[in-house]
Amino acid sequence: MFEINDSKQSVIDAACIRFANIENVESIANDCGIRGQILRNKLNPNQPHQLTVNELIKITKATDNHDIINSAILDIGLVAVRLPKQGESKPLTLSAMSVAIQTGDISRHILEAESDRRLTRHKKDAIVRKAQQAVRELVFLMSD
DSSP: OOOOOOOSSOHHHHHHHHHHHHSOHHHHHHHHTOOHHHHHHHHOTTSSOOOOHHHHHHHHHHHOOOHHHHHHHHHTTOOOOOOOOTTOOOOHHHHHHHHHHHHHHHHHHHHHHHHHTOOOHHHHHHHHHHHHHHHHHHHHHHHO
């Protein structure tokens, strides 16, 4: 087994960078009543400004992108899962199969990382996304 070198970059900083790279920050800022440059600065770990809790909630609701919140919660040793909405259900077999697919993907990513003897940030992000999807499907199973 190999060891993963801890990055000096925090989990939250990495999530802010990912968020800024995939979302339209200017549009989100306008939707949330924040100036675009201010939001860009708050998502940039090299700037002294930081998101407030209220701003984080606003941008999460506006985008349905939970990456920063999930990363913050993970940083304190907890995991968050979006609960199914009222009336949102699917067949149990579909949820169970989805969990199996997600865990299979996680196993594949880990085997690839072990054969390469390194775990890239991109690969780790993919593993975390798959794990979050699997946990969400498990919540569907429990809530039905």
